[in-house]
Amino acid sequence: MGSIDANPAAFAAFGAAGVDDGFQPLNAEDVRSYLHKSVDFIYDYYKNVESLPVLPGVEPGYLRRLLQSVPPTSSAPFDIAMKEVREAVVPGMTHWASPNFFAFFPSTNSAAAIAGELIASAMNTVGFTWQANPAATEMEVLALDWLAQLLRLPASFMNRTAGGRGTGGGVILGTTSEAMLVTLVSARDAALRRIGSDGVAGITRLTVYAADQTHSTFFKACRLAGFDPANIKSIPTGADTDYGLDPAKLLEIMEADVAAGLVPTYICATVGTTSSNAVDPVGAIADVAAVFNAWVHIDAAYAGSACICPEFRHHLDGVERVDSISMSPHKWLMTCLDCTCLWVRDTHRLTDSLETNPEYLKNDASESGTVTDLKDMQVGVGRRFRGLKLWMVMRTYGSAKLQEHIRSDVAMAKMFEESVRADDRFEVVVPRNFALVCFRIKPQGAMTEEDAEEANRELMERLNRTGKAYLAHTAIGGKFVLRFAVGSSLQEERHVRSAWELIKKTTTEIIKGEM
Amino acid sequence: MGSIDANPAAFAAFGAAGVDDGFQPLNAEDVRSYLHKSVDFIYDYYKNVESLPVLPGVEPGYLRRLLQSVPPTSSAPFDIAMKEVREAVVPGMTHWASPNFFAFFPSTNSAAAIAGELIASAMNTVGFTWQANPAATEMEVLALDWLAQLLRLPASFMNRTAGGRGTGGGVILGTTSEAMLVTLVSARDAALRRIGSDGVAGITRLTVYAADQTHSTFFKACRLAGFDPANIKSIPTGADTDYGLDPAKLLEIMEADVAAGLVPTYICATVGTTSSNAVDPVGAIADVAAVFNAWVHIDAAYAGSACICPEFRHHLDGVERVDSISMSPHKWLMTCLDCTCLWVRDTHRLTDSLETNPEYLKNDASESGTVTDLKDMQVGVGRRFRGLKLWMVMRTYGSAKLQEHIRSDVAMAKMFEESVRADDRFEVVVPRNFALVCFRIKPQGAMTEEDAEEANRELMERLNRTGKAYLAHTAIGGKFVLRFAVGSSLQEERHVRSAWELIKKTTTEIIKGEM
Incomplete structure (x- = not known):
């Protein structure tokens, strides 16, 4: 492509145009x-x-x-x-919709969600205030309250409780990163007020914490919000806690920080890390945070969806003592991108930092204080009608089918895990918590740890080159580990079985030294 | 709605479920x-x-x-x-798709865009890295380069120039606010490095600037990025510059700030403000910024689309000397929400602040340095395949039809403006630059300025109550002004004429003191 001047075709019509009412x-x-x-x-x-x-x-x-x-x-x-x-x-394309996709986390989807997205894109409304679209605003609030019920979140996180309107509430955002950013900013501003900072001068004293397994986007969100890189604490984890955050270690670090004149401000706990699906202990972390009046956010982007099943709900125990929680139905709740749900216990803590009130958006409904203006709980102003697809998924499939969907994926992952465990050449590296299995070829016979590392890299590359499966990797305890994430929406048991056969066959070839 | 415990219906299926392969x-x-x-x-x-x-x-x-x-x-x-x-x-619903919608800015749309969005939501890919979806990444880059050509942006903003890959590039984000935030953070970090700040300690010295007519979301984005509220300078404008930023005043304030030990870091110039479509003088602002090595961003969210027509392109004169520019095809280029295009002259300045490199996203393509990983130019990681709809709009309609669409809206706005000017009871409050007309009932006869204020409020309320038109308002020079924004995609000349008839009739009733 040359410069415009060398390729003036794009502007050729100028002069010839004129207004033509015929273009619709x-x-x-x-x-x-x-x-x-x-x-x-x-x-x-x-x-x-x-x-x-x-x-x-x-x-x-x-x-x-x-x-x-x-x-x-x-x-x-x-x-x-x-x-x-x-x-x-x-x-x-990298076909995320393929039933042979086992990389990252699946972006699950459904007929009802796509239909909801389609209708929303045709209506193309911008519900920044209640008045700018009452139906879109109220549908989003309703969908969030429904999902909060499925997750058994405490009433304090809901927009509407039995006793009327509480202080809690939710908002649908684009990504978990945005949920982290808006809560970080709110916690930052509250901490600055608390320490009587002159403007933002006190920001150099504010500290934030997360396990080293926390998604990299959290550490980036902290930098976006202006926290000092030195005060963004990545807390080491190990096999002893299955890579979950150790609350005792957290307490120790926070106490040392306070002793050094710092101000613990925010802790991010993850339920289901991207790397290995580790789970930070929510309740114990909330207890530590309470000592310091620090904000606790739960990132349950992927595994939050599983918590609609009672057998997984215990991972959220203690949620009633945290400040905010986010999870992404676009990951595991069959709702096409993008849809990240954020709930907070006190919406005023968000709106104190995020509210804007320009003249052109003023209206009687907003000024009455009886409505939610969702622009004040997000980064931007404009917003799509994302509540529709999320509501449509729950309305059409119902909680029983949604639970069935989670359990079916977990059952397939369990089947895969058992196959891996039954084959002496492999090891499952960390316990499987949900539908992700982290495994690798283990050193065997004359194979050293270095050889195993190389064999696992080779395994992933060969698998991915076949086009018949796509797996991603991670590092756990310094080792190269393959991630097998079950759950792509078109996936059936036969796809998991085929992938396992391909893994075994390819491993045999690698171990035999064949090309 | 009671608490979950009082309404256990959502969990009734548990126990009865089991895994059923039949749910697809x-x-x-x-x-x-x-x-x-x-x-x-x-x-x-x-x-x-x-x-x-x-x-x-x-x-x-x-x-x-x-x-x-x-x-x-x-x-x-x-x-x-x-x-x-x-x-x-x-x-x-507030029907943004209605041809009788004249509020805010229209969210224009088209058959091709909705189709592109539909296909993207069904494919449901997440192109955070090139490898995670080569087609989605390259389509986004191509669509941005196409649109850059239509806007006659200098080659330095393009991903691919005639001479091969340059340092410039673009990314599609959700909203202008996000474009502001990522560029603010990049400018902030660069300024901190420049002054040799110990961590973020120097942030209290960094200043940012914009005209008081700049969208409120800019001032919010500055706060999100951690700038000190006292250093976020809103520069007064007035009728003398048609509410555009006065470069002389900007220079004066920046010089005073430097004298006070502050560090001018970022200036936001708007082409087509939300309030009244004022245009800040891009070239003159870039000249002032150059004195201080400050980042200049152009927010052309709405009016940028008009700049695909040569007769409006002069509003971007000087763009070759700014650092970044954003505009939103979801506003005026018939591309359904959300779609904000951001171009920067040096992508490294963005990625220096926004890059992450977790193990599970590492891949050969990224490490080769030959590809663009779009996650490193945005807040989050996940991202929809937004490039498809934007490309489909340009591919299907072509630049001539896109220009025709802009000109048709402007012609209708001009027609409305002339009608207003021809009626002695009204005044056009600021010159019309694009397809927005700012007007009001002016004081007449025994009507005082206060009466006029009340009459205009009453006019808007009565109009909006009819359901036959929806207008928003703004404040210009302390006066309550009605905004008449032409351009909803189903709008035809007859809708503008009907709205004008309704405005005249309602005004007559108000002036006569009728209910």
């Missing part, structure tokens, strides 16, 4: 026609995605070689765009 | 069926939205009285959810 970008007939074509595409995609390589074999820059580098001047039939999607986009 | 939330037949029903709904919605009250007459809490407060245990046919959407959600 949202003509209902066109919308219906384009969407029907899209639905046909999606139907074919879901029917065929199993046979596509999960991880594509494309090289960086591949797409630019297939599509034009200069934007077209003229309009083209929608079929042209669809043809390019089929021929250029699909072959370069 | 993403079954292709169901997806097709649900989506066809959704498309029928959307078709009907667009056909009828004109006749629905733009602003609903519902009271806070209305939705909870219509829908069940406890999540269902059992699944229900999708038709049940759709029935509740029609009967409970639609009547409580």
Whole structure:
């Protein structure tokens, strides 16, 4: 692509244009026609995605070689765009929807969620204030209260309690990172007020804490909020706590910090870490935090969904003593991206830091104090109608099916785990808590620890090159470990079995030294 | 709704469940069926939205009285959810898609964009790294480069220049607020390094600047990033500059700050303010900033779209000397929410602050340095495939139709403006720059300034109560002013004419003192 001056095509129409009333970008007939074509595409995609390589074999820059580098001047039939999607986009996709996808965490999805997202994108409303869209605001609040009930969150986190409106509430955000950021900022500002800081001068004294297994995005969110890098404490964990945060160690570090004149401000506890699904002990952490008046946030992005099942709910025990909790239905609750739910016990602590009140958004409803303006619980102002898809998932499937979905994934992961344990060449590195199995080829015979490291890397690379499975890795206790995350929405037991057969076969080849 | 303990229905299924392989939330037949029903709904919605009250007459809490407060245990046919959407959600919506919507800025949309969003939500990929989805990453980069060409941004802002890969680049974010936040953080960190700050201790010396007409979300973003409230400078503007930032005043304030030992760090210039569409002089501001080595960001959220037309492009003159620019196709470029494009001249300045590198995301492509990992240019990690809808809009309509769309809206706004000017009872309060007209009933006869204020408030309230038009207001020079924003995607000239007739009729009633 050259500079614009060398490629003036994009501007060729200027001068010839004039106003033409005939262009109707949202003509209902066109919308219906384009969407029907899209639905046909999606139907074919879901029917065929199993046979596509999960991880594509494309090289960086591949797409630019297939599509034009200069934007077209003229309009083209929608079929042209669809043809390019089929021929250029699909072959370069990493297919998260594939039943052979076992990497990261699955982005689970459902017919009801996609329908909800579609309707929301067509209505295209911006519910920054209640008045700007009462239905979108109230639907979001309702969906959050429903999900809070499924999670058995205490009434103090709900928008509406039996006794009327409480101080708690929730908001749907884009990602966990945003949930961390807004709560960090709220805790920061509260701590600055508490220590009587002159403006932000006191920020250098504020400290935040999390286990070293906490998602990297937490440490980034702390930096975004202006915390001093030296005061962002990553607390070492080990096999002794299955990589969960040790509350005694936390207490010790916080006490030392206070002795050094620092101000413990925020602790992030994770229920189901990305690396290995470790679980920090929520209740014990809340008890430690209470000593210092520090904010406790629970990041249950992935495993929070499992907590709708009573047999997993104990991982949230103590939640009634924390300040905020977030989880992402876009991970494991069949709600397409993006949808992260944040609940706080005292919404005023968020709005104190996040409220804005420009003249052009003022309205009687907001000033009455009887409504929730969700813009005051997030980073930005604009917001999609995300509550619709989340509500549609719960409304259509009901809690029994949602629980069944979680249990089916866990059962498949358990089956995989048992297969791994039954094969002497492998080890399960940490206990499986949910639907993620962390395993590796263990040193055996003449194989050293270094050889095993190399064999595991080789295993992952060979598996991923086949296109028949995609696994990601992590490091646990300094070792290279494969992550097998069950739960892609099209996945069935046969896919897990096939992947396991492929893993065994490939391992045999590697151990035999074959190519 | 009581507490969960009082309403145990949500958990009733536990114990009876067991794993049932029969639940297929993403079954292709169901997806097709649900989506066809959704498309029928959307078709009907667009056909009828004109006749629905733009602003609903519902009271806070209305939705909870219509829908069940406890999540269902059992699944229900999708038709049940759709029935509740029609009967409970639609009547409580503020219809941003209505052609009678003239509030805020329109959230423009198109058949191609909705189709792109639908396909993206079905594929449901998470392209945080190139490897996690090469096609999604490269499509986003391509769409940004296309749009940069339409905007005639200098090659230095593009991902791929004629000479190969440069240092510039872009990313699609959710909102302008996020674009402001990530650039503020990058500028903050660079300034801290420059002054040799011990950690963040130097943050109390860093200052940021914007005209008082700048969107409130900018001042909020500054607080999120930890800038000292006292150092967030809102520079007064007035009628003498049509409420644009005065570079001489900016220079004076920055010089005084430097003299006081402060460090000018960031300036936000707006092209098309939300309040009145004022335009800050980009080039002159960049010249002032250069004296202090301060970061300049252009917020062209709304009016940036107009700059694809050569006759509006001059508003961006000087962009080659700024550090970053953002604009939101979800506002005026027919791309459904959310889609904010951010371009920076030096992506390393972003990634220096925003990069993370956890073990589980490491891969050969990232380590080769030949690819863009878009997670390192945003707040969070997860990200939707937003590039698809933006590319589809440009691919399908082409630049000529996009320009025609802008010009048609501007022509309608001009028509409205001329009507207002031709009626002695009204005044146009600031010059119309794009498709927003700021007007009010002016004091006349025995009407005092206070009476006029009251009459304008009354006018807006009466108009909005009719359900036949929805206008928002702002304050300009201390006066209550009505904003008439043209451009909702279903809008035609007849809707603007009808709204004007309604405004005239209502004004006559108000001036006559009628109810």
